[in-house]
Amino acid sequence: MAALIHRAEYAQYDFGPEHPFTPARLEMLLDLLRELGVELAPLAAPPATREEILTVHDPAYVEVVEALSRGESRPEAEAFGLGTPDNPIFPGMDLAARWLAGGALHGARLLMSGAEQRVLQLGGGLHHAQRNRAAGFCLYNDLAVAIQAMVEHGWRVAYLDIDLHHGDGVQSLFYDHDRVLTISLHESGHYLFPGTGHIQELGGGYARGLSLNLPFEPFTGTEDYLEAFDTVVPQALAMFSPHVLVVQAGADAHFADPMGDLALTTQAFETLYHRILDLAHRHAQGRLLATLGGGYDAQVVSRVWTILALTLFDQPLPETLPPAWIERWRPLLGETPPTHLHDPVPAYPPMPGAELRSRHNRDTVSRLLDALSRYWL
Amino acid sequence: MLVQEMMHSPVVTIPPGASLQEACNLFSSRGFRHLPVVDGERLVGVLTDRDLRWATSALCPEPRKLDEPVHTAMSRPPITIDPLDPVEDAARIMREHKIGCLPVMDGPALVGILTGMDILDTLIKLTGISLPSSRLEVALDDRPGELAHLTAFLAARNVNIHSILTYPDADRLVRTVLRVGSSQVRTLAEELRQEGFRILWPRPKPWPH
Numbered sequence: 001m002a003a004l005i006h007r008a009e010y011a012q013y014d015f016g017p018e019h020p021f022t023p024a025r026l027e028m029l030l031d032l033l034r035e036l037g038v039e040l041a042p043l044a045a046p047p048a049t050r051e052e053i054l055t056v057h058d059p060a061y062v063e064v065v066e067a068l069s070r071g072e073s074r075p076e077a078e079a080f081g082l083g084t085p086d087n088p089i090f091p092g093m094d095l096a097a098r099w100l101a102g103g104a105l106h107g108a109r110l111l112m113s114g115a116e117q118r119v120l121q122l123g124g125g126l127h128h129a130q131r132n133r134a135a136g137f138c139l140y141n142d143l144a145v146a147i148q149a150m151v152e153h154g155w156r157v158a159y160l161d162i163d164l165h166h167g168d169g170v171q172s173l174f175y176d177h178d179r180v181l182t183i184s185l186h187e188s189g190h191y192l193f194p195g196t197g198h199i200q201e202l203g204g205g206y207a208r209g210l211s212l213n214l215p216f217e218p219f220t221g222t223e224d225y226l227e228a229f230d231t232v233v234p235q236a237l238a239m240f241s242p243h244v245l246v247v248q249a250g251a252d253a254h255f256a257d258p259m260g261d262l263a264l265t266t267q268a269f270e271t272l273y274h275r276i277l278d279l280a281h282r283h284a285q286g287r288l289l290a291t292l293g294g295g296y297d298a299q300v301v302s303r304v305w306t307i308l309a310l311t312l313f314d315q316p317l318p319e320t321l322p323p324a325w326i327e328r329w330r331p332l333l334g335e336t337p338p339t340h341l342h343d344p345v346p347a348y349p350p351m352p353g354a355e356l357r358s359r360h361n362r363d364t365v366s367r368l369l370d371a372l373s374r375y376w377l
Numbered sequence: 378m379l380v381q382e383m384m385h386s387p388v389v390t391i392p393p394g395a396s397l398q399e400a401c402n403l404f405s406s407r408g409f410r411h412l413p414v415v416d417g418e419r420l421v422g423v424l425t426d427r428d429l430r431w432a433t434s435a436l437c438p439e440p441r442k443l444d445e446p447v448h449t450a451m452s453r454p455p456i457t458i459d460p461l462d463p464v465e466d467a468a469r470i471m472r473e474h475k476i477g478c479l480p481v482m483d484g485p486a487l488v489g490i491l492t493g494m495d496i497l498d499t500l501i502k503l504t505g506i507s508l509p510s511s512r513l514e515v516a517l518d519d520r521p522g523e524l525a526h527l528t529a530f531l532a533a534r535n536v537n538i539h540s541i542l543t544y545p546d547a548d549r550l551v552r553t554v555l556r557v558g559s560s561q562v563r564t565l566a567e568e569l570r571q572e573g574f575r576i577l578w579p580r581p582k583p584w585p586h
Binding site for chain 1: 506508509510511512534535536537556558559560561562563564578579580582583584585
């Protein structure tokens with residue numbers, strides 16, 4: 001059973017009606033869980049304080065976010081990645097982002113005090129935010145704030161990122177840190193935002209070998225993805241032996257997501273979640289802190305994250321979606337809404353080039369392992 | 378980009394009368410592979426680690442001893458470049474002569490050195506990723522105004538262009554690779570397609586949805 005962290009204020013993190021990172025994604029998810037009869041007693045966490053944000057962000061950056069949040073105009077906003085199509089400025093953005101960081105931090109504290117073993121923060125996962133820059137819909141790096149608190153507690157922290165995009169913000173914030181292992185699986189930066197996450201990014205100084213990237217070719221499907229995951233992630237965690245596993249559980253690697261080109265199915269996500277629980281049990285003393293992340297297709301994200309929540313709650317998955325939920329969300333679900341929790345099998349016709357793609361993905365894994373053999377004894 | 382922006386300066390040199398042993402010590406202690414040989418103020422040659430290894434090799438018909446002077450083993454005359462010459466000239470000269478460095482001469486004065494590694498650094502700078510961004514690849518017709526049309530389209534959507542690279546493709550097309558400061562590049566590509574642009578990346582998804 002997992003503790004659930006959420007509060008209504010998370011909906012304040014809203015870049016406007018035209019923006020893909022809409023709070024409606026969370027509303028739909030909560031509504032689906034409720035409609036399925038899942039007992040939700042979410043814990044409401046306080047917002048992260050300015051000081052807590054400053055444990056990972058630059059004061060000059062936070063100061064600009066606060067000023068823009070109050071409605072002041074700042075010519076240097078764009079140099080901090082703000083006021084762009086990805087990160088529009090909105091009133092109250094500082095507090096909105098601190099609510100999310102506060103939730104992740106609260107989750108970390110529940111684990112550190114021993115009160116909980118598994119925590120799911122329903123929101124956040126803002127992995128692109130950098131020390132002095134907003135990027136890719138991410139203002140404050142909630143994951144990094146939580147990781148930093150656990151590092152200061154004396155823990156070794158393993159971070160696993162299954163979002164479609166490279167977890168560049170978290171990676172760079174802990175690139176030289178020998179108590180944080182970061183592993184990111186994503187569509188290759190040769191093709192997709194943010195352009196980084198290559199196998200050569202291995203960490204710096206004493207932390208060389210503690211930054212791992214598994215970039216996949218566009219249109220990579222479940223089989224290749226899971227094979228790479230199984231080849232690299234368990235042995236990395238076994239080698240590092242962390243006190244806790246932090247997971248950014250973005251849902252945008254799903255084949256129908258409009259942002260990118262990976263081709264996972266809901267079945268793949270279910271398998272992944274079970275793998276993650278098993279790995280937390282084997283290598284992280286059962287401690288798991290999971291957040292949401294990217295995921296932009298209305299027909300997909302509620303289903304994928306419902307599978308995540310139910311798996312973490314040790315509850316069985318229903319086969320079909322409640323008709324009342326479908327009716328309520330029809331404006332977003334469209335004319336042909338999904339009727340089942342899982343994707344149909346097969347979810348899409350076979351794609352050309354599978355053999356070449358698999359070979360390329362396998363070569364990438366081999367090159368990564370070859371490079372790592374210099375650092376892992 | 379100009380040679381003076383890419384070169385290393387100041388430059389470590391060696392006199393023609395110094396011994397090969399001294400040159401070897403400099404190569405290994407400083408991690409160099411190229412040493413301009415300077416007689417007083419005058420550049421007279423370049424000693425590379427390859428020159429040194431050949432001159433002292435048992436395979437060399439007249440192998441030199443380690444206490445013999447540098448000028449017996451150096452390459453000459455030196456091939457040099459001006460600090461205001463552009464990167465493309467530097468790359469072409471090094472490629473044509475199959476050499477690994479160019480001493481940079483401002484009139485009679487040796488002001489720096491440019492190596493193959495500096496050219497690679499420049500290539501990384503020109504093509505690499507400095508900020509979180511997405512790849513957008515477009516095939517433009519080779520005629521006036523095409524690039525302006527594309528960039529105006531991006532400007533109207535407040536999309537910042539971090540870098541732009543073009544090279545000639547077949548069929549009189551200009552392949553244009555942009556790094557744009559937005560993660561929503563698929564939406565952008567779709568809008569560009571509707572505007573009539575030939576988008577090479579991102580591609581439409583191969584599955585129906």
